[in-house]
Amino acid sequence: MAKAKIVKARLVANWTWNGVNEVCGICHVHLDGCPPEATAKFQTPGDDCPVVWGECKHAFHLTCITKWLGTQSDSQSCPMCRRRWEYSG
Amino acid sequence: MSTPCKRRLLRDFKKMKTDPPQGISASPLNDNIMQWNAVIFGPDETPWEGGTFKLTITFTEEYPNKPPKVVFNTKMFHPNIYNDGGICLDILQNQWSPIYDVSAILASIQSLLTDPNPNSPANSEASRLYQENRKLYEKKVKEMVEKSWEEEEENADE
Ligand SMILES: [Zn+2]
Ligand SMILES: [Zn+2]
Secondary structure: OOOOOOOOOOOOOOOOOHHHHEEEOOOOOOOOOOOOOHHOOOEEEOOOOOOEEEOOOOOHHHHHHHHHHHOOOOOOEOOOOOEEOOOOO | OOOHHHHHHHHHHHHHHOOOOOEEEEEEEEEEEEEEEEEEEOOOOOOOOEEEEEEEEEEEOOOOHHHHHHHHOOOOOOOOOOOEEEEEOOOOOOOOOOOOHHHHHHHHHHHHHHHHOOOOOOOOHHHHHHHHHHHHHHHHHHHHHHHHHHHHHHHHHH
């Protein structure tokens, strides 16, 4: 049998979309995964990335919502429902 | 380098490939993911039917926290589209939300074609005709659609 040598391997990742509720509306990564913000820095997938809820019951990664609120000068609104953003609990 | 913005744009691209909205296509330039070309096809059974309208979308590193800049390259006749191709659409300005992606932006522009907002006119003639003389307005739109084919042919000759 001839020996085969792998010269090049291409890794293909598959993403699935299991309904909007499980995905952070801002970065579109699952809430149990890490937003690109975090992975770009020091975390590896699987590490815990904090998720926060608003009074309106919408959830986002902490880093994602903080960045969005930071760009809004006057009204601090939820990206999903545009209601005033208040951290829940 | 991979930035949060670029990763988000890769996701947007993936979604455009796997689940594109009807009558819309878009993809980034080969060498620059911050710059996209898009085509919106005129919806059937409207005066826009048969038209192919080209747009360019330019993103900044602040996307999705800031909206991209979207302009038509095809000459348009529409109450909310400026002569230079700029679009007057609330979600691209003060009603922007970071939950929008390329597919949502283009779908909104597509529905703006057939459902203009007379309250924020960008083209006063189109706006006036739309409200006062719908027949002539639709005739002008159809003329524009035919012109978009000519542009297409000219570009093909180049
Ligand atoms: Zn996120
Ligand atoms: Zn909300």
